[in-house]
Amino acid sequence: MKKYKIGYTTGVFDMFHIGHLNILKRAKEQCEYLIVGVSTDEVVQNYKHKTPIIPFEERAAIVNAIKYVDEVVPQISMDKMLAYNKLHFNVLFHGSDWKGSDMYNKIIDEFSRIGVDVIFLPHTDGISSTYIRKKKENSNFGLKE
Numbered sequence: 001m002k003k004y005k006i007g008y009t010t011g012v013f014d015m016f017h018i019g020h021l022n023i024l025k026r027a028k029e030q031c032e033y034l035i036v037g038v039s040t041d042e043v044v045q046n047y048k049h050k051t052p053i054i055p056f057e058e059r060a061a062i063v064n065a066i067k068y069v070d071e072v073v074p075q076i077s078m079d080k081m082l083a084y085n086k087l088h089f090n091v092l093f094h095g096s097d098w099k100g101s102d103m104y105n106k107i108i109d110e111f112s113r114i115g116v117d118v119i120f121l122p123h124t125d126g127i128s129s130t131y132i133r134k135k136k137e138n139s140n141f142g143l144k145e
Contacts (some may be wrong), residue, residue, distance in 0.1 A: 002031055004030055006088035006089040007028070008035045008084075009023060011038065012039045013054075013103075014103060022034075024068040031090070039075045042058045080110075090115075091118070096122050
């Protein structure tokens with residue numbers, strides 16, 4: 001029996017890498033049903049001010065194919081309470097790189113009032129989509145475009 005019935009996590013999942021897989025695996029280890037919100041291209045543009053390399057539909061299909069994921073939904077807003085009102089999860093998972101941020105301190109406060117836990121999962125050091133993007137830009141991976 002897992003600690004939580006329904007878990008929720010979100011991400012852009014651009015240029016899917018081992019850090020993404022680790023978050024999904026660790027989240028699923030703690031809940032029976034894992035819902036993953038994949039950020040739409042518009043949401044990423046609004047809060048990161050860049051366009052994902054992989055389009056939303058493809059990123060959502062990749063995440064949906066991962067065995068740890070039970071359901072994929074579009075993340076159309078950074079407001080996690082909107083997601084909760086629709087999905088009614090028991091726990092929100094996020095990478096530990098956001099722990100202590102103003103945004104997540106507010107989310108923890110809001111969710112503690114309604115009995116939803118916020119769990120920070122270990123960030124996989126040395127990898128991120130931003131790192132892959134910069135490496136590609138600097139080396140072009142030896143490929144000609």
